[in-house]
Amino acid sequence: MELLLESINKNSKDIEKVKDLYYGSFPEVERHPMDLLFYKANLNYVDFLAIYDKDIFVGFTYLITHKNLTYVLYLAIDGNVRSKGYGSLVLSQIKDKYSKNQIILNIEVIDESAINFVQRLTRKKFYERNGYESSGLLYKDRWCLYEAMVNGEKEVTKEEFYDLVKTFTGDSLFLFLEVQITSTKFN
Secondary structure (H helix, E strand, C coil): CCEEEEECCCCCCCHHHHHHHHHHHCCHHHCCCHHHHHHHHCCCCEEEEEEEECCEEEEEEEEEEECCEEEEEEEEECCCCCCCCHHHHHHHHHHHHCCCCEEEEEEECCCCCCCCHHHHHHHHHHHHHCCCEEEEEEEECCCCEEEEEEECCCCCCHHHHHHHHHHHHHHHHHHHHCCEEEECCCC
């Protein structure tokens, strides 16, 4: 595997594949409007990247960096190539590219009563195998509750994470999303 990460814009060659993967991978309540993602991707602290293995489209990621914190807002691998090591390789490249930063991402909280409990558990184990651990933070918006996981040696505070999210969303969207970040302990 020889991965290439390429910036995405509205005119990218595989933009339809990116959109299809985005809409097929994330529930509606977790998706920001695509136009907003493109608009924000023009800012110097956002990376919207297509992932290729040589010339084959593999997936995409959307990263937000604020100070020494990089947030993996989205990471999706095409179902045709999933379970072939691409997700782990992308996470490794993110860690290398942002080596001076803490890397943080959200997963749905592990809830045995959830319809997708097995998927949630599998996802958490995947991130743990790739060096992520619970940050001790919960991220809640108006629709969902997530556990924040971090890859790095330094603790991420709720104020740092809150500041990053607010910087990305702006005041109005932040208020609309009703974002809350709280400290907690996980077993």
